[in-house]
Amino acid sequence: MKLSAELAAFSARLGHDFADISLLVRALTHGSLSSATRPDNQRLEFLGDRVLGLTIADALLAHDQAATEGQLAPRLNALVRGETCALIAREIGLGEVMKLGRSEMMTGGRRKDALLGDAMEAVIAAVYLDAGFEAARAMILRLWGPRLESAEAAAFNPKTALQEWAQAQGMGPPDYRIAERSGPDHAPRFRIIVRLDDGREAEASGTGTKRNIEQAAASAMLAQIGEIP
Structure with missing residues (x-):
């Protein structure tokens, strides 16, 4: 060949x-x-x-x-x-x-x-x-x-870090919800909201995999609660 x-x-x-x-x-x-x-x-x-x-x-x-x-x-x-x-x-x-x-x-x-x-x-x-x-x-x-x-x-895994923090506070696992999805299948754009049991929310949006945007939302929440390492 x-x-x-x-x-x-x-x-x-x-x-x-x-x-x-x-x-x-x-x-x-x-x-x-x-x-x-x-x-x-x-x-x-x-x-x-x-x-x-x-x-x-x-x-x-x-x-x-x-x-x-x-x-x-x-x-x-x-x-x-x-x-x-x-x-x-x-x-x-x-x-x-x-x-x-x-x-x-x-x-x-x-x-x-x-x-x-x-x-x-x-x-x-x-x-x-x-x-x-x-x-x-x-x-x-x-x-x-x-x-x-x-x-x-x-x-460093923001989702893991956030879940461990929530559990340490006696909460359940953070809830991730797709608020919006747009764009073609090969380059979807997501807006994802993460919510804690105490009502606090954070969100992230961007083009990429759902997992990556969830990580970004978790990072936003960690920043909000002052737990970014």
């Missing part, structure tokens, strides 16, 4: 020269375009998720040798979650080379966090199968490296 110009450019951005180009093609193929002769990237995504997790866990241990398991776990989750994988995918232009069916292309699939994150994990697996763990590890550390320094800050 001959490497197209756009895939050659993408491989250069990855920093990996594929011996088996079919692995890269499969990693970039979404289920909307799969067929009996064109397998999609779901199995590779499963494998890539594990390679990424092991690499980042090892890097976090080496980066902060005094950190406890309780400190390391949320940092790991922050670095390997789908949103982070999607951010990395955008940085290297992965969406531009994804192979999608017409329906996904029409609904903005190249910009969807879920598709980008899954494809990023599949690409990791493709590198692993093509050249082994050390090659995959080197690529991951090159792409994720700058985020290791900020892992502790990224690990």
Whole structure:
């Protein structure tokens, strides 16, 4: 299989020269375009998720040798979650080379966090199968490296912090409600209100995932009650 110009450019951005180009093609193929002769990237995504997790866990241990398991776990989750994988995918232009069916292309699939994150994990697996763990590890550390320094800050979860605060005050879990939703499916805009048992409310709005706007609403409430760390 001959490497197209756009895939050659993408491989250069990855920093990996594929011996088996079919692995890269499969990693970039979404289920909307799969067929009996064109397998999609779901199995590779499963494998890539594990390679990424092991690499980042090892890097976090080496980066902060005094950190406890309780400190390391949320940092790991922050670095390997789908949103982070999607951010990395955008940085290297992965969406531009994804192979999608017409329906996904029409609904903005190249910009969807879920598709980008899954494809990023599949690409990791493709590198692993093509050249082994050390090659995959080197690529991951090159792409994720700058985020290791900020892992502790990224690990802070406003929703978790707010729920723990509410429970400490004898309240039930905060209630999140979508007050407004607009925009296309690939870039929805939410306005979300969070309410505590004592009647206090805070809200946030923006374009992105529902989860991210809920986090922003939780941050607004933490600021309101003076609990931002």
